[in-house]
Amino acid sequence: MRATTIHGPGDIRLSEVPDPTLLEPTDAIVRVTSSCICGSDLWPYRGENPITEGATIGHECIGVVEEVGSEVRDLRVGDFVVVPFDHCDGTCAHCLAGVHSACVNLGMTTSGQGEYARVVHADGSLVRVNGVGDGGVPDPALVPSLMALSDVMPTGWHAAVAAGVKAGDTVVVVGDGAVGLCGVLAASTMGAEKVVVMSRHEPRQRIARDFGATHVVAERGKEGAAAIKEITGGIGADAVLECVGTGQAVGTAFAVARPGSTVGFVGVPHGVELPVGRMFSKNVGLAGGMAPVRRYLPDLLDLVLAGTIDPGRVFDLTLPLDEVAEGYRAMDERRAIKVLLQP
Amino acid sequence: MRATTIHGPGDIRLSEVPDPTLLEPTDAIVRVTSSCICGSDLWPYRGENPITEGATIGHECIGVVEEVGSEVRDLRVGDFVVVPFDHCDGTCAHCLAGVHSACVNLGMTTSGQGEYARVVHADGSLVRVNGVGDGGVPDPALVPSLMALSDVMPTGWHAAVAAGVKAGDTVVVVGDGAVGLCGVLAASTMGAEKVVVMSRHEPRQRIARDFGATHVVAERGKEGAAAIKEITGGIGADAVLECVGTGQAVGTAFAVARPGSTVGFVGVPHGVELPVGRMFSKNVGLAGGMAPVRRYLPDLLDLVLAGTIDPGRVFDLTLPLDEVAEGYRAMDERRAIKVLLQP
Numbered sequence: 277m278r279a280t281t282i283h284g285p286g287d288i289r290l291s292e293v294p295d296p297t298l299l300e301p302t303d304a305i306v307r308v309t310s311s312c313i314c315g316s317d318l319w320p321y322r323g324e325n326p327i328t329e330g331a332t333i334g335h336e337c338i339g340v341v342e343e344v345g346s347e348v349r350d351l352r353v354g355d356f357v358v359v360p361f362d363h364c365d366g367t368c369a370h371c372l373a374g375v376h377s378a379c380v381n382l383g384m385t386t387s388g389q390g391e392y393a394r395v396v397h398a399d400g401s402l403v404r405v406n407g408v409g410d411g412g413v414p415d416p417a418l419v420p421s422l423m424a425l426s427d428v429m430p431t432g433w434h435a436a437v438a439a440g441v442k443a444g445d446t447v448v449v450v451g452d453g454a455v456g457l458c459g460v461l462a463a464s465t466m467g468a469e470k471v472v473v474m475s476r477h478e479p480r481q482r483i484a485r486d487f488g489a490t491h492v493v494a495e496r497g498k499e500g501a502a503a504i505k506e507i508t509g510g511i512g513a514d515a516v517l518e519c520v521g522t523g524q525a526v527g528t529a530f531a532v533a534r535p536g537s538t539v540g541f542v543g544v545p546h547g548v549e550l551p552v553g554r555m556f557s558k559n560v561g562l563a564g565g566m567a568p569v570r571r572y573l574p575d576l577l578d579l580v581l582a583g584t585i586d587p588g589r590v591f592d593l594t595l596p597l598d599e600v601a602e603g604y605r606a607m608d609e610r611r612a613i614k615v616l617l618q619p
Numbered sequence: 620m621r622a623t624t625i626h627g628p629g630d631i632r633l634s635e636v637p638d639p640t641l642l643e644p645t646d647a648i649v650r651v652t653s654s655c656i657c658g659s660d661l662w663p664y665r666g667e668n669p670i671t672e673g674a675t676i677g678h679e680c681i682g683v684v685e686e687v688g689s690e691v692r693d694l695r696v697g698d699f700v701v702v703p704f705d706h707c708d709g710t711c712a713h714c715l716a717g718v719h720s721a722c723v724n725l726g727m728t729t730s731g732q733g734e735y736a737r738v739v740h741a742d743g744s745l746v747r748v749n750g751v752g753d754g755g756v757p758d759p760a761l762v763p764s765l766m767a768l769s770d771v772m773p774t775g776w777h778a779a780v781a782a783g784v785k786a787g788d789t790v791v792v793v794g795d796g797a798v799g800l801c802g803v804l805a806a807s808t809m810g811a812e813k814v815v816v817m818s819r820h821e822p823r824q825r826i827a828r829d830f831g832a833t834h835v836v837a838e839r840g841k842e843g844a845a846a847i848k849e850i851t852g853g854i855g856a857d858a859v860l861e862c863v864g865t866g867q868a869v870g871t872a873f874a875v876a877r878p879g880s881t882v883g884f885v886g887v888p889h890g891v892e893l894p895v896g897r898m899f900s901k902n903v904g905l906a907g908g909m910a911p912v913r914r915y916l917p918d919l920l921d922l923v924l925a926g927t928i929d930p931g932r933v934f935d936l937t938l939p940l941d942e943v944a945e946g947y948r949a950m951d952e953r954r955a956i957k958v959l960l961q962p
Contacts, residue, residue: 369854370878375902378878438904511712535713535721538906541899550893556884559718561781561906563881565899 278619279390280600282333285323286608288601293332296387296394301347304398306359309413310423311337311388312591313603313615314361315453316544321604324546334389335361336426340413341402342392350399356408358577359395360569361385361427366400376400376568388426389600391619403573405581420588420616421580424458428614429576429587431542431567432458432519436466438564439515439540443467446508449489450529451519452480454590454614455542457487459517461585464488468515472507474500474528480613483589497524501531513537518564523547533560540564591616621962622675622733623943628666629951631944636675639730639737644690647741649702652756653766654680654731655934656946656958657704658796659887664947667889677732678704679769683756684745685735693742699751701920702738703912704728704770709743719743719911731769732943734962746916748924763931763959764923767801771957772919772930774885774910775801775862779809781907782858782883786810789851792832793872794862795823797933797957798885800830802860804928807831811858815850817843817871823956826932840867844874856880861907866891876903883907934959 281291296305311334319325320333341355351357363383364376371379383396395401405422408414414422421429432455441447447463449456452475463471464487472491473484481492493503504513512534518526521543529539530551538561550562579585593612595603596619603615624634639648654677662668663676684698694700706726707719714722726739738744748765751757757765764772775798784790790806792799795818806814807830815834816827824835836846847856855877861869864886872882873894881904893905922928936955938946939962946958 369852373877373879375879378901438902509712534716536716536718538904545895545899548895550895552888552891552893555905556888556908558721559781559906559908559911561881561904562898563902563904563906565902568902 277391278597279332279387280334281330282320282327283329284327286321288321288604290598290600293390296392298343298345299394300396301345302397302399303345304341304348304351304395304402305343306337306339306357306393306395307342308337308339308388308391308393308619310339310419311617311619312423313389313607313617314427315455317604318608319544319546321608332387332390334387335385336423337385337388337393338422338426344398348398351402351404355404356414357402357404358422358425358573359385359393360401360573362566362569363396363401364570365397366570371400374568374571376570377566389597389617401570403570403577405577418580420591421586423616424587424590425573425576425580427569428454428590429458430569430572431455433462433572433576434567435459435517435519435540435542435564436462437540439517439538441466441468441515444469445514446470446472447515447517448472448474448504448513448532449517449519450474450525451543452477452484453519456517456519457483457590457613458587459519460484460489461487461587463517465579465585470507472504472513477610479592486589497528500528504532508534515540519543521545521548523549527551530554530560535559538563542567590614594618620734621940622730623677624673625663625670625676626672627670629664631664631947633941633943636733639735641686641688642737643739644688645740645742646688647684647691647694647738647745648686649680649682649700649736649738650685651680651682651731651734651736651962653682653762654960654962655766656732656950656960657770658798660947661951662887662889664951675730675733677730678728679766680728680731680736681765681769687741691741694745694747698747699757700745700747701765701768701916702728702736703744703916705909705912706739706744707913708740709913714743717911717914719913720909732940732960744913746913746920748920761923763934764929766959767930767933768916768919768923770912771797771933772801773912773915774798776805776915776919777910778802778860778862778883778885778907779805780883782860782881784809784811784858787812788857789813789815790858790860791815791817791847791856791875792860792862793817793868794886795820795827796862799860799862800826800933800956801930802862803827803832804830804930806860808922808928813850815847815856820953822935829932840871843871847875851877858883862886864888864891870894873897873903878902881906885910933957937961
């Protein structure tokens with residue numbers, strides 16, 4: 277099959293690789309109908325994560341079940357499914373506790389930006405989109421929002437859950453990438469009264485406002501914290517969503533959190549040193565981590581199908597899979613928020 | 620008055636210092652009837668915190684209101700009170716949110732190991748022990764448990780609240796000092812089914828068992844984590860109370876916490892680097908910090924007066940204030956768990 281591979285920093289190619297096959301009777305193979313590029317794919321692309329030369333890349337996709345193992349019970353060939361980037365068995369103690377991202381049989385999509393993807397523990401992982409099946413594909417208008425359910429929307433949602441967002445809260449979202457924007461959507465959907473997004477990019481600000489942001493703070497660092505202090509009457513935010521993962525973003529998150537609140541973090545930490553002294557003296561907690569996508573997926577799918585949320589708006593560039601390298605460049609140079617790929 | 624002063628590492632004296640006086644109309648002066656030595660007093664004693672030569676020391680005390688400022692409304696001279704180590708106005712946004720330890724008018728007891736202590740925002744801070752007043756002193760049998768309400772018991776309680784302890788939980792307490800033992804008492808009072816204390820000291824193990832510990836793990840580091848993994852069926856603890864504040868203790872706390880759980884931390888962090896990568900991949904949160912003593916004090920006082928909890932058992936040595944230096948030595952050398960001082 278054709279699949280995206282990485283060969284070094286900045287070196288993304290569309291290559292011919294072996295088709296994935298069923299390795300366990302609980303596996304499924306999904307024919308990818310849409311995939312996308314994640315902000316976290318930029319870490320290896322920028323040489324900030326180790327790279328295995330020639331490895332396939334891409335962990336977000338949706339598509340049609342092509343083949344199932346002998347022990348798969350709940351899915352049939354032809355089902356249209358959302359593929360959580362983190363696969364899980366749905367039956368271990370951690371899954372039962374809602375922490376599917378710590379499943380004892382955790383798997384990951386590894387060829388999402390390709391034509392086919394292997395999914396382990398298909399019954400525990402995949403969520404069928406009802407009303408679309410037998411090899412059919414959903415209404416094209418729905419595709420971006422379904423695609424967003426593979427990772428970015430559940431991840432933004434997890435930030436809000438981890439931060440304990442409640443109706444009436446003042447919530448600050450650090451990061452205006454696709455995850456941050458989904459964090460804004462999550463906070464406003466949960467009933468936050470004020471949602472402040474930290475963003476200096478006009479197109480992202482516009483989506484944030486459409487997603488429910490009531491305030492935009494363009495300043496960073498101390499000036500940004502001062503602006504938020506003013507918005508919160510000197511008290512600080514009731515909940516903070518950290519959706520970047522850099523040391524600076526984490527520092528800002530703790531600087532604007534009110535005492536007793538929680539920073540919900542979903543940006544993969546890179547070079548982060550947590551401010552333990554401030555956390556202690558101000559009683560500001562930290563929660564979150566890798567999103568348990570499967571936990572939130574059924575409810576988020578309902579919200580998408582009902583038209584309540586449209587997270588697909590984070591995709592502002594669609595490219596054929598052939599042009600995946602241009603997709604990486606566009607995201608790396610911040611010309612695109614998030615790139616949808618059509619095989 | 621006579622009060623304990625610190626002059627350098629290991630150099631504790633009982634000195635003659637000026638009496639504290641009312642500086643603000645919301646202040647009160649308390650005549651100290653009992654005080655004690657805190658584990659955190661050992662940081663400067665061991666030279667690990669900066670020392671102001673000749674400064675008074677001691678932040679835990681109970682006693683009788685001796686004098687009140689003109690704006691104090693709820694307290695009268697002669698009232699017997701518990702003095703939270705952290706003073707608060709009770710009216711600011713942080714106090715109203717239950718985070719009294721981040722009060723905008725935060726104060727601290729600074730001469731608790733002396734004959735008198737000044738308390739700022741007396742109405743917001745002090746809690747009267749009803750049925751004891753007009754210069755009276757409580758039943759001597761009650762004194763240790765009332766004394767424990769100034770800091771150590773609310774601090775252990777805060778660890779359990781921050782860690783989200785619920786009925787039926789398996790809770791691990793890292794630290795067998797007085798705070799850790801109070802954490803055990805808190806967890807069992809909240810209905811935890813299993814309470815595991817990490818302790819290698821027989822007298823402390825005994826108190827922990829009396830406080831409700833169901834398991835004692837004497838091993839440390841990897842062996843300790845392995846022992847807890849076995850107790851928890853390989854899953855990890857539902858809640859972990861970190862009651863020490865060293866890097867090793869914090870590392871153990873995160874090693875034994877199950878995915879999705881929270882480490883409640885109340886040990887003042889010294890040389891702690893938080894394992895942000897593990898926290899992210901396992902979704903283990905951190906919450907807590909300096910205890911909002913005033914928040915918990917009324918309820919804990921009721922539990923003490925009803926005989927439901929007896930946190931005073933953590934005091935295993937009582938000395939006259941004259942012998943305060945010996946008290947520090949005894950705690951430093953771990954000959955005593957916690958020392959009660961009688962002026």
